[in-house]
Amino acid sequence: MTPTTAPRGAGEGDAGAVSTAPVLRLTGLGWAVGGATILADVTLDVLEGEFLAFIGPNGAGKTSLFNQISGLNPATSGRIELDGRDITGRPPHARARSGLGRTFQTSSLWPGMTVADHVRLAAQAALGGSYRIWRRARGYPEQVAHALERTGLAGRADAAASSLSHGEKRKLELAVLLVGEPRVMLLDEPMAGVSAEEVPALTELIRSLHRDEGRTILMVEHHMDVLLGLADRVAVMHHGTLLALDTPDAVMADPTVQQAYLGEAL
Numbered sequence: 001m002t003p004t005t006a007p008r009g010a011g012e013g014d015a016g017a018v019s020t021a022p023v024l025r026l027t028g029l030g031w032a033v034g035g036a037t038i039l040a041d042v043t044l045d046v047l048e049g050e051f052l053a054f055i056g057p058n059g060a061g062k063t064s065l066f067n068q069i070s071g072l073n074p075a076t077s078g079r080i081e082l083d084g085r086d087i088t089g090r091p092p093h094a095r096a097r098s099g100l101g102r103t104f105q106t107s108s109l110w111p112g113m114t115v116a117d118h119v120r121l122a123a124q125a126a127l128g129g130s131y132r133i134w135r136r137a138r139g140y141p142e143q144v145a146h147a148l149e150r151t152g153l154a155g156r157a158d159a160a161a162s163s164l165s166h167g168e169k170r171k172l173e174l175a176v177l178l179v180g181e182p183r184v185m186l187l188d189e190p191m192a193g194v195s196a197e198e199v200p201a202l203t204e205l206i207r208s209l210h211r212d213e214g215r216t217i218l219m220v221e222h223h224m225d226v227l228l229g230l231a232d233r234v235a236v237m238h239h240g241t242l243l244a245l246d247t248p249d250a251v252m253a254d255p256t257v258q259q260a261y262l263g264e265a266l
Contacts, residue, residue: 167198
């Protein structure tokens with residue numbers, strides 16, 4: 001299958017339709033380390049308001065691609081554009097300030113810090129102001145309250161992060177992202193480690209951020225039923241390359257994808 005660029009819903013004119021201009025563009029993106037090619041010639045456009053899912057077995061290059069987009073690993077070839085601006089050589093913090101938000105497979109929270117203080121620190125970093133992790137964060141009450149309410153954590157504002165369930169920790173990571181109003185959200189396996197009982201609520205939160213607020217989301221996830229139910233398009237990674245890019249139904253029915261993953265559960 002030849003990767004496509006037009007997502008489901010583009011140009012329909014309803015409130016949930018995506019824009020026709022890419023908010024994120026990858027052109028010939030590659031990453032090689034010590035002669036080994038990790039990513040090769042990844043080219044795609046992500047439209048504003050689109051939900052783009054990434055699938056593929058372990059080692060296919062999904063997280064490596066997110067690391068390239070967010071700036072954790074420098075690209076060795078190609079170009080990354082956000083809103084038409086070249087950010088290929090910019091460091092992670094500059095990309096974050098430009099509108100890229102990122103979560104990771106493993107939660108990285110301060111166990112003794114309260115839920116609200118995590119969000120306050122994120123607000124200070126995103127909106128300006130000095131902060132110290134060893135001092136109680138202050139200010140930005142409106143932004144903090146909104147992010148906690150939006151993620152269902154308002155009642156846990158004064159709780160220590162260590163007391164949260166895994167699903168609540170994932171929600172806190174989303175609250176930390178939301179307070180900075182990112183243009184593009186990169187979610188790397190947000191369901192990892194989350195109990196089966198908490199998956200539906202977390203899924204619905206992510207769905208609402210996309211469909212109700214029109215947020216642009218790129219997501220890696222191994223819960224295929226969750227991912228296919230959320231995505232406008234699905235990108236299939238295979239040995240560091242983009243094998244296919246199309247609607248969920250088209251991708252899952254594609255013989256090239258089926259052949260590539262014969263014996264490998266998607």
